[in-house]
Amino acid sequence: MRIVGGKFAGRNLTSPKDFRVRPTAEAVRVEMMKLVRADLEGARVIDLFAGTGAIGLEALSRGAKYVDFVEFRPSSLHALKANIAALRVTTKARVYKKDALPFANALIAGRYDLAFVDPPYESRMLDRLIERWLEAPWSPILVAEHASTHKLPRTVRYVTVQQVIVDDSAISVYRHQLPVSAPTPASDSAPVTS
Numbered sequence: 001m002r003i004v005g006g007k008f009a010g011r012n013l014t015s016p017k018d019f020r021v022r023p024t025a026e027a028v029r030v031e032m033m034k035l036v037r038a039d040l041e042g043a044r045v046i047d048l049f050a051g052t053g054a055i056g057l058e059a060l061s062r063g064a065k066y067v068d069f070v071e072f073r074p075s076s077l078h079a080l081k082a083n084i085a086a087l088r089v090t091t092k093a094r095v096y097k098k099d100a101l102p103f104a105n106a107l108i109a110g111r112y113d114l115a116f117v118d119p120p121y122e123s124r125m126l127d128r129l130i131e132r133w134l135e136a137p138w139s140p141i142l143v144a145e146h147a148s149t150h151k152l153p154r155t156v157r158y159v160t161v162q163q164v165i166v167d168d169s170a171i172s173v174y175r176h177q178l179p180v181s182a183p184t185p186a187s188d189s190a191p192v193t194s
Contacts, residue, residue, distance in 0.1 A: 016075035051076045117144045
């Protein structure tokens with residue numbers, strides 16, 4: 001597995017020897033980055049269900065300002081931290097050893113510019129995460145990787161969805177059309193109420 005574009009293109013990434021970990025295929029990452037290329041430069045990014053960090057590191061390679069990685073499996077965390085160190089991006093990356101759903105539930109509107117979500121395929125965790133984002137978008141753009149057969153939750157007014165299929169995977173890009181306010185320093189730790 002390697003970074004496919006940007007300043008780290010061609011650099012190899014570590015992947016755990018754990019059958020439960022499904023690193024995002026290169027072809028999927030290529031299409032994903034094409035869909036958000038205009039949104040990456042200087043973006044504040046969150047990578048939920050980060051695994052090895054391939055998606056977030058791909059975003060850093062292509063100009064993201066920083067990435068917060070959220071992962072809780074020990075084998076994935078070990079690979080993620082090794083990959084961050086190998087690319088020498090420790091000042092642009094934070095790792096949270098947390099379960100992605102409760103972490104996302106505590107996020108406030110406008111905390112990030114771009115969010116990547118890659119839970120286990122066919123998991124209802126993706127539905128719950130999208131529903132939470134639709135209630136209080138913590139970023140104006142949410143990019144979800146999922147099985148092409150997965151039926152996603154219905155969207156709401158002011159949200160558009162673009163979808164691309166790559167083999168048995170789908171990439172769904174949700175864009176909130178209304179301004180998503182960035183937090184003020186005083187309210188950065190306060191939960192959003194809707």
